[in-house]
Every structure is written in structure tokens, then in C-alpha cells.
Amino acid sequence: MKLEGKTIIVTGGTSGIGEACVRYFAGKCGARVVAASIQKEEGAALQAELGEDRVRFVFCDVSDESSVEAMIGESVQAFGKIDGVHCNAGVWGKGLVTDFTERDFERLMGVNVKGAFWTAKHAIPAMExxxxxxxxxxxxxxxxxxxxxxxxYCASKAALEALVRCLATDHAGTIRSVGVSPGTIDTPMLAASCEGWDAPVEELYAQVEQKIPVRRLGQPLDIAKTAAFLLSDESEYINGTIVTLDGGTMALPPW
Ligand SMILES: NC(=O)c1ccc[n+]([C@@H]2O[C@H](COP(=O)([O-])OP(=O)(O)OC[C@H]3O[C@@H](n4cnc5c(N)ncnc54)[C@H](O)[C@@H]3O)[C@@H](O)[C@H]2O)c1
Known part of the structure; x- marks a missing residue:
């Protein structure tokens, strides 16, 4: 029960990696969890299934600062304090630089980068x-x-890695800032990224698995287990570190 007595917010907590984290933190680690996302139906179902004394769904569009501020306020009101935030909401986008419009840029950077900024801006003082x-x-x-x-997408994720390091130095002493860097994880986002290819998803997944040293896709629970450790007191000396969970893919030689 690594997270017993702690309240953890998970953004993007109603699908894929975030949903697995909510289930694992609340079910196996003893945490009270706020699942924040834009998926109202999924959020209500998750709260009803896991019990509102354990899991609260709070609607939040992380790209909108006022929505993030309200979500942090509601979380404190619901459970009294915040001990950890898993800033996980994200969107994916494919294309060359020459393909993107300003609207595409605003949407992807708005969720992935601004979302993390607003969440840090409002969650850090609440935790402090x-x-x-x-x-x-x-x-x-x-x-x-x-x-x-x-x-x-790559630029947005590189910005997040820089943010992990900056928060780790600026707020050291009160806040530990850490990251998880997933490889290829079996989620709705991964399935969506396979649309438009000339083979069924199962075939594409089988091809990818052959390229991963451990010969399987990552599962959302793989990320949840490491996230729970990083959010727990067991990892109290880890600050500014980003843990890669990719089955060894990044260890392969680049040729
Ligand atoms: N699946 C992978 O292979 C993979 C690999 C590396 C990183 N990631 C990252 O993991 C995170 C979770 O992705 P996933 O694969 O579980 O995808 P997913 O699509 O299953 O989940 C994404 C979640 O983000 C939420 N979200 C989207 N826009 C939002 C907004 N404006 N405000 C609040 N919530 C919003 C969605 O509602 C959903 O709950 C993302 O940051 C993604 O970039 C995924």
C-alpha cells in the first residue's frame, strides 16, 4: 500500500495509461485519486465503479488554465489535500512541419505542453x-x-522533459519532479495511431513487437506500477529523473 493516506491527481485519468494508474493507485496502493479529463461519461463510470470515497472524477480541459485551477480547487475540497500529481493527459498528432496549421499547433501544444504548465502552476502551490x-x-x-x-508531438514531449528538470531544481525541497517515458503502450492512442495503415491493428502490433527487445508491447499497468513507485515515499531521493519504460527499445543500436 505504497500510497496509503495520499491523494493523487491523474490527468487524462479516464483512458489508457491514466485509467490504469487510477485503478492501480486506488485499488492496490491505497490512495484517494482524482481522475481529471474531458471524458465525462468514462469518468462518471469509473467513479461509480471504484466508489466516490476512493475515486472522484473531475472534468478538466488541461489546455484551459481556468479549468485546471478549478480542478485543483475541487480536488482539495474533495479530499483535503494533494500529495501527488500525475500529469498524463496528452494528444497525438502526425504530420510534417509543413502540414501543420496554427490550429493544429495550438491543439497539440495546448494539451501536451500548456496543460502541464497550468497543472504545475496550480498544483505546486496547493501541495506546498x-x-x-x-x-x-x-x-x-x-x-x-x-x-x-x-x-x-516529439517537440511537445521534449518540452515536457525540460519541464521535469526545471521543476526539479526550482522547487526542490518541497516538490519532487519526475517523469515516465513510455515506449509503445497498448492504449486507445496507440490504436488511433495505426489508422490509415494498410494492415489491421493486430498485424501492425505483431510487427512492432518483433522490434522490441522483450518482444511485447507495454501495457498501461507497466507504467502504473512505476508511476506509483515514483509518487511514493520509497523514491524520496529521485528528483529530476525520467524513467524510460520501453522494453529495451532505446537500448538498441541505432543501425
Ligand atoms: N500509448 C503510447 O504508446 C504512449 C507512448 C508514449 C507516451 N504516451 C503518452 O501517455 C499519455 C497517455 O496516453 P494514452 O496512450 O493512455 O492515450 P489515451 O488517448 O488512451 O488517453 C489520453 C487521455 O488524455 C485525456 N485528454 C485529452 N485531451 C485532454 C484535455 N484537453 N484535457 C484533459 N484531458 C485530456 C483523454 O481524455 C484521455 O483520458 C499521453 O501523454 C501520451 O502522449 C503514450
Missing amino acids: KTGGGVFLITTSVAAQIGFPAHAL
Whole structure:
């Protein structure tokens, strides 16, 4: 029960990695969890299934500062304090730099980068008021490599890795700032990224699995287990570190 007595907010907590984190933190680690996202139906169902004394859904569009500020306020009101935030909400986008419009840029950077900024801006003072906490960001291996036709997504994730390091130095002493960097994880986002390819999703997944050293896709629970450790007191000396969970993909030689 690594997170017993703690309140954790998970943005993007109603699908994929975020949903697995909500279930794991509340179900196996003893935390009270706020699942924040734009998915009202999924959020209401998750809250009803896991019980509102354990899991609260709060609607929040992370790209909108006032929505983030309200979500942090509601979380404190619901559970009294915040001990950790898993800043995980994200959107994916494919294309060359020459394909993107300002609207595309605003949408992707708005959720992935501004979302993390607003969440940090409002969650950090709330955590500091009650003795501090942990700020965890879901980045991506896309921050480290130039995925073909993913300039905007890669740039957004690289910005998040810089943010992890800056928060780790600026707020050290009260806030630990850490990251998880997933490789290829079996979620609705991954399935959506396969649309438009000339093979069924299962076939594409099988091809990808052959390229991953451990020969399987990551599962959302793989990320949830590490996230729980990073949010817990067991990792109290880890600050400014981003943990890669990719089955060894980034360890492969680049040829
Ligand atoms: N699946 C992968 O292979 C993979 C790999 C690396 C990184 N990631 C990152 O992991 C995170 C979770 O992705 P996932 O694969 O679980 O995807 P997903 O699409 O299943 O979940 C994304 C979540 O973000 C929420 N969200 C989207 N826009 C939002 C907004 N404006 N405000 C609040 N919430 C919003 C969605 O409602 C959803 O709950 C993302 O940051 C993604 O970039 C995923």
C-alpha cells in the first residue's frame, strides 16, 4: 500500500495509461485519486465503479488554465489535500512541419505542453501549502528520437522533459519532479495511431513487437506500477529523473 493516506491527481485519468494508474493507485496502493479529463461519461463510470470515497472524477480541459485551477480547487475540497500529481493527459498528432496549421499547433501544444504548465502552476502551490508532494509527467521516447512525421508531438514531449528538470531544481525541497517515458503502450492512442495503415491493428502490433527487445508491447499497468513507485515515499531521493519504460527499445543500436 505504497500510497496509503495520499491523494493523487491523474490527468487524462479516464483512458489508457491514466485509467490504469487510477485503478492501480486506488485499488492496490491505497490512495484517494482524482481522475481529471474531458471524458465525462468514462469518468462518471469509473467513479461509480471504484466508489466516490476512493475515486472522484473531475472534468478538466488541461489546455484551459481556468479549468485546471478549478480542478485543483475541487480536488482539495474533495479530499483535503494533494500529495501527488500525475500529469498524463496528452494528444497525438502526425504530420510534417509543413502540414501543420496554427490550429493544429495550438491543439497539440495546448494539451501536451500548456496543460502541464497550468497543472504545475496550480498544483505546486496547493501541495506546498500542505508540506509538499510529487509532480510526475508522462513524457515519451518521442522526446529522444526523431520519429518520422511526428515533429509536433516529439517537440511537445521534449518540452515536457525540460519541464521535469526545471521543476526539479526550482522547487526542490518541497516538490519532487519526475517523469515516465513510455515506449509503445497498448492504449486507445496507440490504436488511433495505426489508422490509415494498410494492415489491421493486430498485424501492425505483431510487427512492432518483433522490434522490441522483450518482444511485447507495454501495457498501461507497466507504467502504473512505476508511476506509483515514483509518487511514493520509497523514491524520496529521485528528483529530476525520467524513467524510460520501453522494453529495451532505446537500448538498441541505432543501425
Ligand atoms: N500509448 C503510447 O504508446 C504512449 C507512448 C508514449 C507516451 N504516451 C503518452 O501517455 C499519455 C497517455 O496516453 P494514452 O496512450 O493512455 O492515450 P489515451 O488517448 O488512451 O488517453 C489520453 C487521455 O488524455 C485525456 N485528454 C485529452 N485531451 C485532454 C484535455 N484537453 N484535457 C484533459 N484531458 C485530456 C483523454 O481524455 C484521455 O483520458 C499521453 O501523454 C501520451 O502522449 C503514450
